[in-house]
Amino acid sequence: MDAGFDVGARLRQLRLERGLSQRELAKRAKVTNSSISLIEQNSVSPSVSSLKKILDALPVSISAFFAGDEPNHPSPFYKASELTEIGDGQLSWRLVAARRPDRRMSILHERYPPGSDSGEDMLEHDGEEGGVVISGRIEITVNGEVEELSAGDAYYFDSRLPHRFRNTGDEECVIVSANTPPTFSDGGEELHHG
The missing domain is CATH 1.10.260.40 (lambda repressor-like DNA-binding domains)
Structure with missing residues (x-):
């Protein structure tokens, strides 16, 4: 420590x-x-x-314990090292401004290694989400519709619809996404490294 x-x-x-x-x-x-x-x-x-x-x-969470509280007037800027990892050890989902008080959206820098998958069980949660593929390719399933997106392509859907992300290619896929209301929070049930 x-x-x-x-x-x-x-x-x-x-x-x-x-x-x-x-x-x-x-x-x-x-x-x-x-x-x-x-x-x-x-x-x-x-x-x-x-x-x-x-x-x-x-x-x-242990990460919130060691990170301390966000200052009352948080900086509007975050270095790469200040993003909070909430991925599962295979996927990397790095959350911007995790401890910002009254945050009303989640912005994620997502990395999917080749062959990775958001899980057999389809995701469903309140809100809306969207993102842009920065590099690589990703197969996204939303309510039974399947599409493979590549760099520059984007998505936007109602998060209550069952959805899943899979990297079926042989290179890492990078996505920058946002969802509202903020489904991911720093504490409680989130998955965490370290």
Whole structure:
């Protein structure tokens, strides 16, 4: 863990924001009261698994814990290294402004390696989504309609319709997409690296 990061202070801040006593958080996380106290005092450094147990009880993702809160007046600009990875380990979906308060859309920089697939189960969620293929080719299925798109081609559809993305080619496909309302958020059920 980052030696310059104050794990204890961050945990205390998140616990107090949620109005939880050390005892209540310990009960929810199924750890001892003294564990929470010692971590908050920086007397012990928690293992990743015990920190994850505690954060799940808040609930806060590990990435959000270490990223901290977005400033009150977030910068309108994000370096590539500041995008939040929410992919599944094979697909890379990097979310712009993941912790921006009151975000009303999701913008994703998506990478699909050859042979990758958004999954056997069709995706369905509220809202609308669209995107432009930057490089490579992608097969998109929307409500039974199948189309293969290549660089410069685009899509836009109602996200409640069952849909799926598959890279059937032999080179990586890169897409920049947006959806609204913001289906992807940094915390809770998202898939995460690290």
